[in-house]
Amino acid sequence: MENNHQHLKKGLLPRHVQLIALAGMIGTGIFKGSSDTLNIAGPSVVFSYLLGGLLLFIVMSALAEMAIVFPNLNVQHLVYKAFGFHISFIVGWLYWVNWTIVTIVEILAAGSFLKYWFPSVPLWLLSFFCTVLIIGMNLFHVKYYGEIEFWFAGIKIAALTAFIILGFGILFGIIPSAIDDPLSNYTEHGGFFPHGIGGMLSALLVVMFSYGGAELIGVAVTETKDAEKVLPKVIKGTVWRVILFYILPILIICGLMPWNNVSGEDSPFVQVLNITGLPGAAHIMNFVLLTAVLSAANTGIYATSRMLYSMAQNGEAPKRLLKVSKHGIPINGITIVTICILIGVFFAYMAPDRVISYFMTIPGFTVLLVWISICLAQLKLRSQYTEQPFFQVKWFPYTTILAVISLATIFISFIFNKDNIIGSTVCLAIVFLLAAFSFAIGNNREKNDEA
Numbered sequence: 001m002e003n004n005h006q007h008l009k010k011g012l013l014p015r016h017v018q019l020i021a022l023a024g025m026i027g028t029g030i031f032k033g034s035s036d037t038l039n040i041a042g043p044s045v046v047f048s049y050l051l052g053g054l055l056l057f058i059v060m061s062a063l064a065e066m067a068i069v070f071p072n073l074n075v076q077h078l079v080y081k082a083f084g085f086h087i088s089f090i091v092g093w094l095y096w097v098n099w100t101i102v103t104i105v106e107i108l109a110a111g112s113f114l115k116y117w118f119p120s121v122p123l124w125l126l127s128f129f130c131t132v133l134i135i136g137m138n139l140f141h142v143k144y145y146g147e148i149e150f151w152f153a154g155i156k157i158a159a160l161t162a163f164i165i166l167g168f169g170i171l172f173g174i175i176p177s178a179i180d181d182p183l184s185n186y187t188e189h190g191g192f193f194p195h196g197i198g199g200m201l202s203a204l205l206v207v208m209f210s211y212g213g214a215e216l217i218g219v220a221v222t223e224t225k226d227a228e229k230v231l232p233k234v235i236k237g238t239v240w241r242v243i244l245f246y247i248l249p250i251l252i253i254c255g256l257m258p259w260n261n262v263s264g265e266d267s268p269f270v271q272v273l274n275i276t277g278l279p280g281a282a283h284i285m286n287f288v289l290l291t292a293v294l295s296a297a298n299t300g301i302y303a304t305s306r307m308l309y310s311m312a313q314n315g316e317a318p319k320r321l322l323k324v325s326k327h328g329i330p331i332n333g334i335t336i337v338t339i340c341i342l343i344g345v346f347f348a349y350m351a352p353d354r355v356i357s358y359f360m361t362i363p364g365f366t367v368l369l370v371w372i373s374i375c376l377a378q379l380k381l382r383s384q385y386t387e388q389p390f391f392q393v394k395w396f397p398y399t400t401i402l403a404v405i406s407l408a409t410i411f412i413s414f415i416f417n418k419d420n421i422i423g424s425t426v427c428l429a430i431v432f433l434l435a436a437f438s439f440a441i442g443n444n445r446e447k448n449d450e451a
Contacts, residue, residue: 026156029210030246031267031289034253037210038262041203042194043186043254046247051406052207053243058403059371060235061393062378068389069381075374076310082377089316089438090431091373096307097430098212098366100337103300104344106293107131113290124349131345134294135338138301139329149302152295159288160245163269167252189258204410205364205417211242212367301341305333316441365427368411375404 037045066078073081075095080088111127118126137148169175171183186192193200253259253268257275262268267289273281309330312321325331378393379400393399415424 037203041199044193048203082380086438099303106297109293209364308333
């Protein structure tokens with residue numbers, strides 16, 4: 001294999017990176033997951049998204065600061081530099097498990113949305129078609145992946161923007177509708193805090209899962225041109241846009257319909273559009289949901305294949321995963337991810353309801369651990385900076401410590417939540433196995449080094 005085929009190609013532009021991060025965060029979490037958060041906290045869930053957004057900003061700022069000081073190092077490399085092989089091994093493989101499961105679920109969701117138009121076609125066949133489509137997109141030069149993802153994310157953002165404009169038009173009586181007094185929905189049905197502060201904090205578990213994907217910027221950094229210049233701008237822009245695209249739609253949904261009428265079966269967005277009587281609303285929203293989950297799956301395959309490549313560089317995965325195609329794509333990594341998706345589709349075909357519900361508890365768990373590791377890495381590496389970067393986390397170390405404590409508290413709440421007992425058990429078992437593997441592989445490495 002030629003040497004120049006051993007490196008990933010730098011083909012991502014700033015607009016690609018910004019949209020990739022948005023694509024990871026704006027998907028099933030807002031279009032479908034918002035029904036869960038509304039049932040948990042009612043209208044007060046907007047404060048959950050604000051608090052989650054604050055933690056997101058601290059984590060992303062810490063990541064940007066380290067990326068400037070240590071150019072060409074992604075999240076995996078930074079954790080390795082801070083804590084060495086064992087922690088890096090556990091975090092890297094956890095992150096890979098996270099995105100692999102998310103990708104499987106998004107592929108299955110895409111198949112279910114296609115079934116709306118093709119009810120006679122079996123779900124497994126539609127999901128298989130989506131798998132072939134998304135894998136194909138990831139086999140081209142990374143700049144084409146970035147361009148496709150740019151337009152995928154653009155559709156989602158355009159749909160959300162249209163929803164926000166339409167919603168506020170109805171709320172303030174500019175657009176006529178059958179809703180008599182929309183603003184009363186904020187105060188009736190138990191008020192703005194129907195389940196108290198406890199409900200608002202409980203919703204944070206789903207919120208953190210929804211925001212998961214922002215750290216993908218830390219994976220994409222090694223394929224970004226002029227990363228140290230564009231990262232701070234990209235991160236600042238990403239954070240406020242995501243908060244905007246979560247909080248405003250939630251406020252509109254709570255205004256246009258009672259929060260306790262939100263069902264878990266349909267997306268709240270579809271329910272609201274049906275109330276307005278907009279012609280073809282269901283078809284329009286189904287198309288948007290389809291592009292949203294395909295976009296998230298596209299992002300997931302990108303993330304998982306790059307994480308395997310990164311771990312192979314550190315000796316935490318087989319060296320064969322360093323092989324790249326003539327387009328600079330980690331071909332073996334994508335092959336492994338494809339096999340995992342097909343296995344996931346098969347299991348979901350056997351028992352779709354149970355498998356998907358169990359799968360969805362794991363990503364929230366892993367996102368929290370990855371975010372905590374990013375913050376801890378910054379706390380550890382700050383003293384090793386040869387020069388201070390032009391972009392820094394404000395009020396360091398207090399803001400980073402606050403983020404670690406907050407994330408750890410949410411994590412502990414997740415573990416002891418009786419509704420998550422199966423997911424928590426699986427997640428803890430995975431962490432235990434990864435820790436055991438890391439020490440076994442680490443000991444072999446030490447023996448080899450001595451030899």
